[in-house]
Amino acid sequence: MQTKTPVGILGATGIVGQRFVQMLEHHPWFEVAWLAASDRSEGRPYGEAARWRMKTPIPPRLAEMQVSPAQPGGAPKIIFAALDAAIAAELEPRFAEAGCAVVSNSSALRMQSDVPLVVPEVNAEHVKLLACQSWRRKSGGFVVTNPNCSAIGLVMALAPLEQHFGIETVMAVTMQAVSGAGYPGVASLDILGNVIPYIAKEEEKMEEETRKLLGRLNGAKVVPAAFGMSAQCNRVSVEDGHTESVSVKLKKKAAPEEIIEAWNDFRSVPQELKLPSAPEQPVRYIAAADRPQPRFDVDSGQGMTATIGRLRPCGVLDWKFTVLSHNTIRGAAGAALLNAELLKVRGYLD
Ligand SMILES: NC(=O)c1ccc[n+]([C@@H]2O[C@H](COP(=O)([O-])OP(=O)(O)OC[C@H]3O[C@@H](n4cnc5c(N)ncnc54)[C@H](OP(=O)(O)O)[C@@H]3O)[C@@H](O)[C@H]2O)c1
Numbered sequence: 032m033q034t035k036t037p038v039g040i041l042g043a044t045g046i047v048g049q050r051f052v053q054m055l056e057h058h059p060w061f062e063v064a065w066l067a068a069s070d071r072s073e074g075r076p077y078g079e080a081a082r083w084r085m086k087t088p089i090p091p092r093l094a095e096m097q098v099s100p101a102q103p104g105g106a107p108k109i110i111f112a113a114l115d116a117a118i119a120a121e122l123e124p125r126f127a128e129a130g131c132a133v134v135s136n137s138s139a140l141r142m143q144s145d146v147p148l149v150v151p152e153v154n155a156e157h158v159k160l161l162a163c164q165s166w167r168r169k170s171g172g173f174v175v176t177n178p179n180c181s182a183i184g185l186v187m188a189l190a191p192l193e194q195h196f197g198i199e200t201v202m203a204v205t206m207q208a209v210s211g212a213g214y215p216g217v218a219s220l221d222i223l224g225n226v227i228p229y230i231a232k233e234e235e236k237m238e239e240e241t242r243k244l245l246g247r248l249n250g251a252k253v254v255p256a257a258f259g260m261s262a263q264c265n266r267v268s269v270e271d272g273h274t275e276s277v278s279v280k281l282k283k284k285a286a287p288e289e290i291i292e293a294w295n296d297f298r299s300v301p302q303e304l305k306l307p308s309a310p311e312q313p314v315r316y317i318a319a320a321d322r323p324q325p326r327f328d329v330d331s332g333q334g335m336t337a338t339i340g341r342l343r344p345c346g347v348l349d350w351k352f353t354v355l356s357h358n359t360i361r362g363a364a365g366a367a368l369l370n371a372e373l374l375k376v377r378g379y380l381d
Contacts, residue, residue, distance in 0.1 A: 036380065037064035037107040038371075041122065043098065044068040044081040046214045047113035047136050050364035052077075052093055053085045058368070059307050060375060061109070063093060067101040069118075074098065084214055103129035109380055111367050112136060115213075123174050127166035132380055133174040134367045138236055141176045141243075144252050148176050148243050150183060150366065151306070151373045152299040152313045153190045156248055158377060163251045173379070175370055180362025181205045181233065181264065181273045182240040187314050187337035187361075188277060188354040191293040193245055193256070197282030200259045200348055203237065204276045208269040208325065211358045217266060227266040237262035272325030273358045280348040287342055290350065291316045294339055306372040308365055310335035316342070323355035334360030335369075 038055065042048045043066035055063050067073075072080035078094030099105060101114075103126045110126050112119060112135040119137035126133050140146045145163040149155065158175060166172045178186065185203055192198055207230060209217050221227065241262075242255035267274075285293075294314045301309030310332030316339050317323055323338040331338050334357035345351040356362055374380050 035062035036060055036109060036375070037062055038109040038111060039063070039065035039067065039107045040111050040113065041067050041101055041126070042113035043077065044072050045113055046084060046210055046216075047359055047363045049081060049083060049085050050359045051111050051113060051367070052090065053087055054308070054360070054364050054368055056090045060372065064107050065099055065105070066093065066096055067099045067106070069101065072098045073100050082214065103131060106131060108132060109371065110134065111364070111371070113363070124166070127164070127172035127174050128170055130170040130172040132172065132374065134371045134374070135174055135176045136363050136367055137176070138179060138232070140174050141178065142239060146174055146176055148178055148240060149370050149373070150178065150186055150244055151301045151309075151369050152297070153186055153244055154248075155300040155373055157253060158374065158379065159248060160251070160253070161379060175374065177363070177366035177370055178240040178244060179233065179236040180211050180358035181207055181275065182237045182244070183362045183366055184273055184337050184354050184356030185237065185275055185277065186241055186244045187356065188294070188339055188352070189241070189245060189279070191297040191314060192279060192281060192290065195289070195293045196285045198245075198256070198258045198279060199282050200280040201241070201261070202278045202348065203262045205233075205237075205262065205264045206267040206269070206274040207233075207264060208271050208273055208358055209266065210271050211273065211362075212266065222266065222268050225268065228263075230264045230266055233264040234262045237264065269325050271357060271359060272329035272355055273362065274323070274325060274353060274355045276351065276353055278345045278348040278351040281350070287350075290342060301369055301373065304373070304376050306369060306376065308335060308368045308372055312336055314339060316340065323353060325355060328355050329357050335365050337361065
């Protein structure tokens with residue numbers, strides 16, 4: 032029997048950290064061997080330190096595991112990181128320097144020119160940037176990142192359009208779930224019965240990350256995609272799932288059936304490689320006039336499929352539609368897991 036590769040989770044007690052624990056419980060290749068968080072949690076059993084918010088029970092083996100200090104000494108070589116950006120900026124380089132493969136969710140290093148920002152269905156070849164990282168040359172360690180939870184849904188919808196028709200302009204308005212703010216996140220008195228039209232730094236992240244993801248790898252850098260883009264981000268009273276109303280202008284004329292076919296037929300590297308976390312259908316179009324809705328569609332493809340609906344002509348740009356994706360699965364832990372699976376198959380975790 033093949034043994035599984037030991038992995039660690041940095042920021043294991045948070046919402047994304049818990050999602051990692053849940054998604055890794057039955058993973059065929061990886062096994063959680065180390066959990067770390069802040070000094071508030073350090074030294075305590077994980078089951079006591081984490082306020083478990085997943086809908087499946089906490090895995091008993093991990094509930095008893097002691098939370099380690101967030102330092103590379105004693106950590107496994109593969110680290111899934113789910114830290115706040117400010118802490119990640121300090122800790123992720125430290126782990127990479129110590130020889131760890133850091134698969135990160137945080138925004139801290141996403142836009143650094145030698146750090147790949149990857150969605151394997153969209154830009155798997157960008158992992159080649161790892162060769163440019165000084166950590167990689169010195170200790171073998173590196174940092175690879177996945178995008179912000181709202182950029183990921185958008186980019187899943189845009190990639191097939193860019194491939195088939197080319198994109199000239201994108202406008203996106205988000206309705207983002209409360210779990211996107213972590214735990215305890217937004218106070219209930221602020222969000223219940225309310226919409227908050229501001230999420231710090233989110234609009235900037237969506238715009239620059241979308242362009243980097245759809246950009247072209249040119250030697251040691253990514254040339255960002257050149258289309259015009261405007262994002263507006265709102266927090267709404269939904270538990271899981273970011274919904275986005277999107278308008279696009281395409282370079283080439285397209286009929287609605289061609290656009291829907293481009294989405295439904297979209298398959299890429301994770302599907303070809305049959306990566307364990309890859310959804311069979313990364314993007315699906317749903318015809319019902321009032322879908323997608325988080326309540327019904329967020330778990331599509333075990334939370335890894337982006338669901339699109341309501342394609343119709345736009346009076347200003349060419350087309351408008353709605354896309355929904357699961358923010359803590361496709362937008363966070365599942366995204367990082369898929370990145371790690373890609374890295375393993377490509378030999379970066381050996
Ligand atoms: N939630 C989402 O949908 C989502 C999606 C994509 C990306 N992200 C990104 O993923 C990261 C984590 O998000 P989250 O929603 O899981 O946040 P969260 O629920 O607030 O969790 C934060 C985690 O960081 C740990 N931490 C805080 N200070 C630390 C320190 N000084 N040293 C070590 N660990 C420390 C916390 O440990 P303690 O419990 O010990 O304090 C906790 O485990 C963020 O960068 C976020 O932007 C989140």
